[in-house]
Amino acid sequence: MPVYSQKVMDHFMNPRNVGEIENADGVGEVGNPVCGDMMTFYIKVKNNHLEDVKFKTFGCGAAIAVSSIASEMAMGKTLEEAMKITPQLVANELEGLPKQKLHCSNLGAQALNKAIENYLKKKRRGGGK
DSSP states (O other): OOOOOHHHHHHHHSOSSBSOOTTOSEEEEEEETTTTEEEEEEEEEETTEEEEEEEEEESOHHHHHHHHHHHHHHTTOBHHHHHTOOHHHHHHHTTOOOGGGHHHHHHHHHHHHHHHHHHHHHHHTTOOO
16 A cells, blocks of 8 residues: 555545636546546636636545645646646655656546646637636
8 A cells, every 4th residue: 555645645535626617728638548547627817817717626645635736836837837847746746756756646647638738728829818
């Protein structure tokens, strides 16, 4: 059984920013077929800042904790700052993840980045604000 930090347990037991944003400015979905984890991030952007970040995650405790901390890390940041959130930063913020769960931190960063890319694509097409 993997050993989790108190911070991982806290974000697993009390995840922040769970939910969906209606008419989100950007949506990013990633999944890992090997472990079955699925994450969807929703973002609202105002003045190039992430005004709101929500997520829905189907997966293990580590995946839920990663989604929760990644959403907190991104909130209020500029799009450029949020794009710099790496899997390693997510794992560090959680005070480490067991080796067999490190792939979860990849998913959190990827889902967030995909949501931002989705927003930027829409904006380029004229569908964004």
